[in-house]
Amino acid sequence: MTEAPPTTSDGGLSDETFAELHEIAARYPEARSGLLPMLHLLQSVQGRVTPEGIEACADILGISAAEVAGVVTFYTMYKRRPVGDYHVGVCTNTLCAVMGGDAIFERLKEHLGIGNDETTPETPGQRSITLEHVECNAACDYAPVMMVNWEFMDNMTPQSATELVDDLREGKEIRSTRGPRIATWREVERVLAGYPDGRVDEGPGAGPASLVGLGIARERGWTAPATHEQGPTGSPADTATEAAEQADTSRAETETKQEEGHQDG
Amino acid sequence: MADTLTPVLTADWADEQSWKLATYERNGGYRALRTALRMAPDDIITAVKDSGLRGRGGAGFPTGMKWGFIPQDNPNPKYLVVNADESEPGTCKDIPLMMASPHTLVEGVVISSFAIRANRAFIYIRGEVVHVVRRVQAAVAEAYAAGHLGRNIHGSGYDLDVVVHAGAGAYICGEETALLEGLEGRRGQPRLRPPFPAVAGLYASPTVINNVESIASVPSIVGNGAEWFASMGTEKSKGFGIFSLSGHVANPGQYEAPLGVTLRTLIDLAGGVRHGHELKFWTPGGSSTPILTAEHLDVPLDFEAVAGAGSMLGTRALQIFDETTCVVRSVLRWTEFYKHESCGKCTPCREGTYWLVQVLTKLENGTGQEKDLGVLLDQCDNILGRAFCALGDGATSPITSSIEYFRDEYLQHLTNGGCPFDPVASTLFAAEGAR
Numbered sequence: 001m002t003e004a005p006p007t008t009s010d011g012g013l014s015d016e017t018f019a020e021l022h023e024i025a026a027r028y029p030e031a032r033s034g035l036l037p038m039l040h041l042l043q044s045v046q047g048r049v050t051p052e053g054i055e056a057c058a059d060i061l062g063i064s065a066a067e068v069a070g071v072v073t074f075y076t077m078y079k080r081r082p083v084g085d086y087h088v089g090v091c092t093n094t095l096c097a098v099m100g101g102d103a104i105f106e107r108l109k110e111h112l113g114i115g116n117d118e119t120t121p122e123t124p125g126q127r128s129i130t131l132e133h134v135e136c137n138a139a140c141d142y143a144p145v146m147m148v149n150w151e152f153m154d155n156m157t158p159q160s161a162t163e164l165v166d167d168l169r170e171g172k173e174i175r176s177t178r179g180p181r182i183a184t185w186r187e188v189e190r191v192l193a194g195y196p197d198g199r200v201d202e203g204p205g206a207g208p209a210s211l212v213g214l215g216i217a218r219e220r221g222w223t224a225p226a227t228h229e230q231g232p233t234g235s236p237a238d239t240a241t242e243a244a245e246q247a248d249t250s251r252a253e254t255e256t257k258q259e260e261g262h263q264d265g
Numbered sequence: 266m267a268d269t270l271t272p273v274l275t276a277d278w279a280d281e282q283s284w285k286l287a288t289y290e291r292n293g294g295y296r297a298l299r300t301a302l303r304m305a306p307d308d309i310i311t312a313v314k315d316s317g318l319r320g321r322g323g324a325g326f327p328t329g330m331k332w333g334f335i336p337q338d339n340p341n342p343k344y345l346v347v348n349a350d351e352s353e354p355g356t357c358k359d360i361p362l363m364m365a366s367p368h369t370l371v372e373g374v375v376i377s378s379f380a381i382r383a384n385r386a387f388i389y390i391r392g393e394v395v396h397v398v399r400r401v402q403a404a405v406a407e408a409y410a411a412g413h414l415g416r417n418i419h420g421s422g423y424d425l426d427v428v429v430h431a432g433a434g435a436y437i438c439g440e441e442t443a444l445l446e447g448l449e450g451r452r453g454q455p456r457l458r459p460p461f462p463a464v465a466g467l468y469a470s471p472t473v474i475n476n477v478e479s480i481a482s483v484p485s486i487v488g489n490g491a492e493w494f495a496s497m498g499t500e501k502s503k504g505f506g507i508f509s510l511s512g513h514v515a516n517p518g519q520y521e522a523p524l525g526v527t528l529r530t531l532i533d534l535a536g537g538v539r540h541g542h543e544l545k546f547w548t549p550g551g552s553s554t555p556i557l558t559a560e561h562l563d564v565p566l567d568f569e570a571v572a573g574a575g576s577m578l579g580t581r582a583l584q585i586f587d588e589t590t591c592v593v594r595s596v597l598r599w600t601e602f603y604k605h606e607s608c609g610k611c612t613p614c615r616e617g618t619y620w621l622v623q624v625l626t627k628l629e630n631g632t633g634q635e636k637d638l639g640v641l642l643d644q645c646d647n648i649l650g651r652a653f654c655a656l657g658d659g660a661t662s663p664i665t666s667s668i669e670y671f672r673d674e675y676l677q678h679l680t681n682g683g684c685p686f687d688p689v690a691s692t693l694f695a696a697e698g699a700r
Binding site for chain 1: 267268269270271272273275276278279280282283284285342351352353354355356357359360361364365366385391392393394395396398399400402403406428429430431432433434435436447448449450451452453468488489490493496497505508509510511512516517518519520521522534535552582584586590594595596598599602605606608688689691692693694
């Protein structure tokens with residue numbers, strides 16, 4: 001596991017970081033598209049977004065520091081105050097809240113002695129934790145859900161949540177219930193900047209709830225209809241060509257619907 | 266008549282190392298890509314149109330038609346952008362799909378980009394799911410190494426580059442024009458339309474933006490044919506979709522079924538509502554779709570029938586709440602979410618969601634008055650249809666629908682001088698006394 005690149009001795013950004021910021025901007029047809037991952041990279045290096053980091057992005061992208069700051073303040077994952085070794089998120093959107101997320105969040109605030117968006121004080125021999133209630137993290141079938149450094153911790157209880165944060169503080173190795181060994185917040189921010197950390201093959205492909213429907217279908221012999229590939233009637237390409245022959249009428253319909261139909265989706 | 270469950274996208278999720286290219290190819294992966302590369306791009310668009318596939322991100326706009334809007338005579342580059350910013354409360358299908366089978370998405374990206382003649386594609390994944398980001402990054406790298414991406418793909422002369430882009434925490438970036446702003450390195454605030462993204466999207470160039478599940482469905486359509494896809498589902502809502510059951514059911518999880526399946530069938534498959542309890546209310550497609558009740562258990566879950574029942578199919582995010590759940594508390598929490606996530610660009614949404622929270626808080630803690638219900642409905646009336654994008658509209662859905670079905674419960678809070686529900690009773694660990 002590679003550590004996040006170091007800062008220079010005076011606390012400034014290293015040449016290596018500048019090189020990576022340029023590298024990120026170069027992934028896109030227009031450099032400014034790199035801003036979100038560039039800010040993730042800065043968080044991995046400095047533990048937050050600093051005024052110096054904002055200036056660096058502004059210089060590289062040729063925009064004002066105010067424009068960069070406007071972006072930093074818009075997105076909740078960017079932190080202007082130092083984040084602890086572990087960012088612990090508790091989902092308190094309605095479904096998780098009802099299923100126990102509210103009770104978990106209350107218990108953790110009390111147990112850690114901090115409020116929302118606060119960090120436990122630096123204590124020798126202990127890792128620090130930043131606690132935050134988060135919005136729906138797309139794991140509702142595993143409610144109540146917590147996130148540690150944006151890795152899933154599924155089906156939590158107040159009891160398992162307090163044990164989890166105690167283990168984190170003691171520096172024990174923790175595995176996500178649907179993911180890898182949990183890295184530090186800074187290491188994870190580097191992945192979000194587009195630099196893989198080698199943990200991709202850890203953890204399962206899917207958790208138990210993701211497989212419930214598939215399991216029932218297999219048990220009962222339910223499948224999608226047989227395809228032409230399995231039958232005698234021809235290859236998929238033939239089917240698509242046949243489908244293409246019906247194009248004229250559908251195109252005419254398209255044009256009439258063009259004005260009325262545009263929506264998200 | 267198709268089977269009750271029809272695993273296609275979810276079919277290989279239980280395989281050993283399901284996310285690896287070798288596993289995906291062993292299961293027939295990237296064969297549809299080779300088929301597609303031998304087709305004329307317009308014929309792929311036609312096949313997707315004929316399949317009847319409608320956007321799986323919530324709005325249900327026909328995918329092939331969206332592709333057909335791209336002006337091919339426009340001299341600018343064309344772009345495909347995948348909306349993987351899954352954040353609608355209750356929605357939890359794209360995240361497990363990308364974690365278990367990222368190559369299904371990547372293959373869909375290549376075929377779809379080829380169809381619309383894009384040489385660049387972007388997968389915009391919300392940042393708060395780092396393991397999913399890892400899996401998609403690795404799948405893209407594997408696809409490059411295998412020649413499924415890059416220069417002259419499989420000798421076709423077609424080039425495609427894909428960038429995996431992590432967001433940074435903003436529900437609004439699920440709105441397609443706000444997503445484009447985020448992808449351009451700006452605050453994620455929606456754009457005025459027209460011009461639509463098909464004409465002036467990313468970098469003011471023709472752009473298709475599709476949901477993960479929509480794009481992931483494309484290989485199966487190209488591989489098996491439009492008729493095969495259309496043989497599932499209902500008259501105007503064709504094909505299969507992932508239905509996500511969460512909350513107070515015995516076995517929450519992902520159930521892939523033809524559109525038109527009912528909640529009664531799905532809850533039955535899920536082992537019923539939590540033992541000893543009964544269904545109180547549910548969302549058909551996330552918190553932005555008006556809530557429904559037990560009287561809607563037999564509504565076919567397709568675009569038309571759910572709309573007929575006064576709600577929206579949305580993302581098939583079926584959040585199930587039993588009788589221990591306070592509807593006022595639930596709606597207040599969703600409203601706080603909309604207030605937090607309002608991008609601030611337009612007044613009805615920015616100010617309106619603020620005031621909705623004020624009034625709902627008083628109602629939940631019993632300090633409001635009956636006339637506050639009228640105030641709430643009036644506020645909703647001033648947001649719905651007047652906000653810049655669908656976020657404001659969505660914020661009103663849980664409020665107006667809950668007052669329609671549970672007006673008495675709101676009033677009960679007032680006569681009771683506070684919430685009459687024990688929050689412990691609704692938790693997963695209620696039996697253990699919320700330890």
